[in-house]
Amino acid sequence: MSTPLLTVENLSVSYQGRGEEAVRAVEGVSFTVEPGEVLALVGESGCGKTSVALALTRLLPSSAAVSGRVTIDGLNTLEAAADSLRAIRGGTIGYVFQDPAASLNPVLTIGEQLVEAITLHTEARGASAGHLAVEWLQRVGIVSAEERLHAYPHEFSGGMQQRVCLAMALAAQPALLVADEPTTALDVTVQVQILRLLRDLQRSLRLSVLLISHDLTVVERIAHRVGVLSAGRLVELGPTDQVLRQPQHPYTAQLLQYRNMISLRPNHQ
């Protein structure tokens, strides 16, 4: 087996509340992501998924206390100097944040933001960076990409903003993509196109993905392994097939059961 691209050991995160007791959001979580591997993290709303993702490169607010050890491509990120961290954020490690609208800059056009990501993290400059920007928008399924380059984020629909965020993260050619609910705003036809793109990159460039999703269908389609978080703890971790077919933990079984509750059969009587 190759050396993991990402190693997380005994990661804990707690938030110091104002007045209230500290919130222990993540407790003793350990996992690895190999080059070219897609690892999914699933779990109930509030179980700590986003906290894990943000802790990896110290993106959490100052009210958060983080402990444990995180190694990305050899760099110990919880102890690394601020500039070496800045260098890997958006470079080696690309993020798609859970709230796409809030992570785009409202005063720059979509094209300006894409070109900035491309020139900052790749060799491409000038016109060739512009061409790449159009190409990335097309790859995430934005129609009339060339014209849309000059639009501002608020002129895009929710699902289009989400795809722009993904395009920006991928355009920087990261080795590891951390994608926090990257397909929530997308209908299935577009979702499949996005998952196909991720799979192609994972196969051709050995892109690694840490995928956070509550959508078990998405997880089933693309993840090699699945980790299940419950109240901040990793309660199960294994190959996707195994976890989704023979869940070991009662919480995982419950997740699967809820999924079957929502069916196409009308239930409004």
Added chain:
Amino acid sequence: MTVILEAVHVSKSFPRRGGVLRRQLGAVQAVERVSLALGTGESLGLVGESGSGKTTLAKLFIGLLRPTEGEVLVRGASWFRLRGGERLAARRTVQFVFQDPMNSLNPRMTVEEALSEPLSIHRLAAGASRRARVDALLELVRLSTSYRRRLPRELSGGERQRVGIARALAVEPAALICDEPIASLDVSVGAQILELLRALCRERRLALLFISHDLRAVASLCRRIAVMREGKLLELAPTEQIVNRPGHPYTTLLLRSAELDLDQA
């Protein structure tokens, strides 16, 4: 059934700009001549691909956008002809849950303030009864009352979305427009929110417009389903019919989504 909201041939277009100078090149027809009525106790689902005009239609429905053509009526009166007190009353009648919870909540208001504000604007409760109402609302959306003093940025994505839902329900609206309300929720919390909305339609005669790209959730909740594409209403029919005899290839594709294969071109 009384009609609460009605869109009559509404259209909305936005200027389409291009080039570095952003000259106007034409117009994007985000919504094109849509007519749709929503009555008490009714649950209407709205599905459609990304960019098909769902959010724009929702904003027309709540009077947040002015139509370029046609009009939207609230209890028979056009949104943009309402004045003062009438408008405030209509604002209470029609509540909405935005697609993007971070932008719809005031970042400086605690959960408690966000839920109390609509109660005080519409003079619905004060003092101890307001406090009790806030607790009841938190419980409705399965949030612990210990969250009262949190700010939006101190909540997880799904928790923020649920505060948005609780805030919309605070004033006991007659109509609720939800734009992807469960997209950021895991299945267990999502199923509970669906159950809550179902009960409100049945027991409180809430008129619900439920926008989602998830046809499963829509079919399990709604009696009728509208399918949009490129700004137009492709079809509108009872759920049973959409699910069993879809009238449009796009609807069929949505229904067969589970079979879509990543490896097929």
